[in-house]
Amino acid sequence: xxxxxxxxxxxxxxxxxxxxxxxxxxxxxxxxxxxxxxxxxxxxxxxxxxxxxxxxxxxxxxxxxxxxxxxxxxxxxxxxxxxxxxxxxxxxxxxxxxxxxxxxxxxxxxxxxxxxxxxxxxxxxxxxxxxxxxxxxxxxxxxxxxxxxxxxxxxxxxxxxxxxxxxxxxxxxxxxxxxxxxxxxxxxxxxxxxxxxxxxxxxxxxxxxxxxxxxxxxxxxxxxxxxxxxxxxxxxxxxxxxxxxxxxxxxxxxxxxxxxxxxxxxxxxxxxxxxxxxxxxxxxxxxxxxxxxxxxxxxxxxxxxxxxxxxxxxxxxxxxxxxxxxxxxxxxxxxxxxxxxxxxxxxxxxxxxxxxxxxxxxxxxxxxxxxxxxxxxxxxxxxxxxxxxxxxxxxxxxxxxxxxxxxxxxxxxxxxxxxxxxxxxxxxxxxxxxxxxxxxxxxx
Amino acid sequence: xxxxxxxxxxxxxxxxxxxxxxxxxxxxxxxxxxxxxxxxxxxxxxxxxxxxxxxxxxxxxxxxxxxxxxxxxxxxxxxxxxxxxxxxxxxxxxxxxxxxxxxxxxxxxxxxxxxxxxxxxxxxxxxxxxxxxxxxxxxxxxxxxxxxxxxxxxxxxxxxxxxxxxxxxxxxxxxxxxxxxxxxxxxxxxxxxxxxxxxxxxxxxxxxxxxxxxxxxxxxxxxxxxxxxxxxxxxxxxxxxxxxxxxxxx
Ligand SMILES: Nc1ncnc2c1ncn2[C@@H]1O[C@H](COP(=O)(O)OP(=O)(O)OP(=O)(O)O)[C@@H](O)[C@H]1O
Ligand SMILES: [Mg+2]
Numbered sequence: 001x002x003x004x005x006x007x008x009x010x011x012x013x014x015x016x017x018x019x020x021x022x023x024x025x026x027x028x029x030x031x032x033x034x035x036x037x038x039x040x041x042x043x044x045x046x047x048x049x050x051x052x053x054x055x056x057x058x059x060x061x062x063x064x065x066x067x068x069x070x071x072x073x074x075x076x077x078x079x080x081x082x083x084x085x086x087x088x089x090x091x092x093x094x095x096x097x098x099x100x101x102x103x104x105x106x107x108x109x110x111x112x113x114x115x116x117x118x119x120x121x122x123x124x125x126x127x128x129x130x131x132x133x134x135x136x137x138x139x140x141x142x143x144x145x146x147x148x149x150x151x152x153x154x155x156x157x158x159x160x161x162x163x164x165x166x167x168x169x170x171x172x173x174x175x176x177x178x179x180x181x182x183x184x185x186x187x188x189x190x191x192x193x194x195x196x197x198x199x200x201x202x203x204x205x206x207x208x209x210x211x212x213x214x215x216x217x218x219x220x221x222x223x224x225x226x227x228x229x230x231x232x233x234x235x236x237x238x239x240x241x242x243x244x245x246x247x248x249x250x251x252x253x254x255x256x257x258x259x260x261x262x263x264x265x266x267x268x269x270x271x272x273x274x275x276x277x278x279x280x281x282x283x284x285x286x287x288x289x290x291x292x293x294x295x296x297x298x299x300x301x302x303x304x305x306x307x308x309x310x311x312x313x314x315x316x317x318x319x320x321x322x323x324x325x326x327x328x329x330x331x332x333x334x335x336x337x338x339x340x341x342x343x344x345x346x347x348x349x350x351x352x353x354x355x356x357x358x359x360x361x362x363x364x365x366x367x368x369x370x371x372x373x374x375x376x377x378x379x380x381x382x383x384x385x386x387x388x389x390x391x392x393x394x395x396x397x398x399x400x401x402x403x404x405x406x407x408x409x410x411x412x413x414x415x416x417x418x419x420x421x422x423x424x425x426x427x428x429x430x431x432x433x434x435x436x437x438x439x440x441x442x443x444x
Numbered sequence: 445x446x447x448x449x450x451x452x453x454x455x456x457x458x459x460x461x462x463x464x465x466x467x468x469x470x471x472x473x474x475x476x477x478x479x480x481x482x483x484x485x486x487x488x489x490x491x492x493x494x495x496x497x498x499x500x501x502x503x504x505x506x507x508x509x510x511x512x513x514x515x516x517x518x519x520x521x522x523x524x525x526x527x528x529x530x531x532x533x534x535x536x537x538x539x540x541x542x543x544x545x546x547x548x549x550x551x552x553x554x555x556x557x558x559x560x561x562x563x564x565x566x567x568x569x570x571x572x573x574x575x576x577x578x579x580x581x582x583x584x585x586x587x588x589x590x591x592x593x594x595x596x597x598x599x600x601x602x603x604x605x606x607x608x609x610x611x612x613x614x615x616x617x618x619x620x621x622x623x624x625x626x627x628x629x630x631x632x633x634x635x636x637x638x639x640x641x642x643x644x645x646x647x648x649x650x651x652x653x654x655x656x657x658x659x660x661x662x663x664x665x666x667x668x669x670x671x672x673x674x675x676x677x678x679x680x681x682x683x684x685x686x687x688x689x690x691x692x693x694x
Binding site for chain 2: 392396400404407
């Protein structure tokens with residue numbers, strides 16, 4: 001059986017699959033899958049009129065042209081050891097291979113008390129009642145066909161439950177590897193569910209790596225609940241091989257006094273999209289989304305954010321920086337909504353792009369929807385080339401042109417990487433940026 | 445042989461002639477001061493010597509140790525021993541000062557056929573020189589010049605000079621923005637680098653700097669060229685009388 005997205009019998013096929021998926025006997029889960037598939041069927045893949053995919057539907061058109069096969073059908077991929085493309089990182093580790101838990105690559109032995117990190121499938125098998133009302137409670141399908149499709153096929157992933165007041169000592173590293181096992185391009189939907197209990201503190205590093213020479217389609221869906229006064233730091237790194245497609249959807253809800261601090265580094269792959277919707281649902285809640293991306297060749301990288309201030313006294317910020325080389329294309333859509341009555345909201349947004357070639361392109365669409373009158377909101381966008389003055393300054397100190405340019409590009413991205421507080425993670429990120437530059441030098 | 449010899453240099457920006465026949469010979473081991481009204485081309489001259497793009501040299505040439513440097517890139521000139529302390533040092537967000545200093549030192553070492561500097565040796569060297577110039581350790585961790593005060597930027601440039609040990613250094617208004625103590629510290633830094641084979645071109649508007657860094661020759665620069673040269677006493681005369689004579693003459 002092969003599931004061909006272009007023809008959309010994926011829905012029928014997936015409905016047929018439903019009983020054999022983990023938790024297929026659970027009515028609530030079957031209902032959730034069917035509703036998601038119905039939403040997908042109704043929308044279809046993004047097209048010209050899908051506003052949220054205005055700049056990216058064309059790049060994602062390839063999804064409809066290739067016969068991606070859900071990992072469950074494509075067969076098991078095998079991997080003996082963690083790939084070199086993955087950031088070497090010392091921490092608690094849980095690894096997903098094509099969306100399914102890979103115990104032999106994971107290390108959950110030293111997790112402190114109060115922290116539960118469970119493979120989704122096994123929790124569905126053992127204690128499904130703990131997921132009812134939680135799984136699928138935040139994800140949105142409106143103009144999110146990929147989130148709908150992934151939810152229709154939801155089978156495995158990682159569930160992180162932090163008890164109230166828990167503090168994780170070392171970061172938790174969640175790894176998602178996508179790898180086509182046979183000839184047919186694989187599609188995986190790694191699911192992530194995080195509930196940071198009241199007053200808990202944790203740092204999570206989420207790494208995505210696609211391997212191999214064949215196309216892969218990864219559709220991560222994350223639902224994150226930050227309970228009152230919890231503090232969650234969430235760093236996502238994507239470092240894919242050339243033919244990878246990655247469309248991630250994340251929905252975050254932050255309750256009173258909670259802080260959600262996110263960073264994203266996006267590198268490699270063919271097309272990547274990060275869709276992040278945050279609702280500041282309690283007063284004094286904060287969300288800070290920062291990120292850096294670098295696109296070369298014909299790579300396309302899209303970050304689409306919706307920051308929703310639902311109640312008063314929330315604070316949010318977004319700072320993203322992108323480097324576009326060759327025919328690279330960047331898209332940044334940042335929407336900030338301040339709902340009626342959400343007074344004293346502070347919402348900031350900034351996107352900066354560095355264009356390294358005439359053929360590179362960036363599309364930025366900031367959007368402020370403000371229905372309260374006493375707020376401080378701003379957005380800014382800058383787009384430019386390398387600064388000639390800075391370039392001359394470095395060269396006047398003996399750095400040759402290529403070295404000077406690289407140092408400036410690195411500085412441009414490091415400037416936002418610096419925002420990551422955890423030293424070990426920041427070092428990993430800076431190392432990936434450096435490796436990206438070195439790889440470019442080799443090609444040049 | 446002269447260390448630097450500038451012969452009948454004419455240069456323009458966007459078709460506008462700024463340098464109109466500069467002649468200047470700087471012997472090894474000497475300090476030359478260049479003084480003159482605003483906007484007459486002093487920084488332009490410094491930039492052209494350093495190889496900054498954007499200027500068209502229409503006539504004349506610049507020799508370093510007898511060799512025409514016209515075809516040399518800015519970094520080749522730097523590695524050959526030319527250093528420019530900028531009138532306005534540039535801020536470079538995201539690039540740590542220490543990373544930058546190390547890259548500069550290693551560029552020079554590579555040029556000299558040496559390997560990269562050892563990390564410990566580098567730290568010791570930089571910290572030592574920084575201390576002499578009154579530069580705090582935390583400034584080295586910050587991005588290049590970002591958030592530095594005007595005077596701190598100037599000191600940072602002099603630190604670079606002290607580390608790179610150029611043969612010929614141009615100080616373009618390094619004194620402006622320095623407080624009285626910093627002026628002394630920086631001057632001492634420069635004086636300690638004065639050797640028999642190293643030379644300086646010191647651009648300044650104030651005689652005060654020249655009482656610390658005593659020049660061998662003082663030049664008056666006006667209307668895109670050197671209009672008069674003399675000894676240190678010329679600076680005092682300018683301080684007293686201003687440039688009126690030269691501006692009208694130019
Ligand atoms: N890139 C440029 N484009 C256009 N005009 C320029 C450029 N650079 C310099 N100029 C002009 O050339 C002239 C000389 O400038 P320069 O900076 O060399 O003066 P200066 O003698 O160093 O002055 P100051 O004492 O104020 O530092 C000025 O009129 C200036 O406006
Ligand atoms: Mg000047």
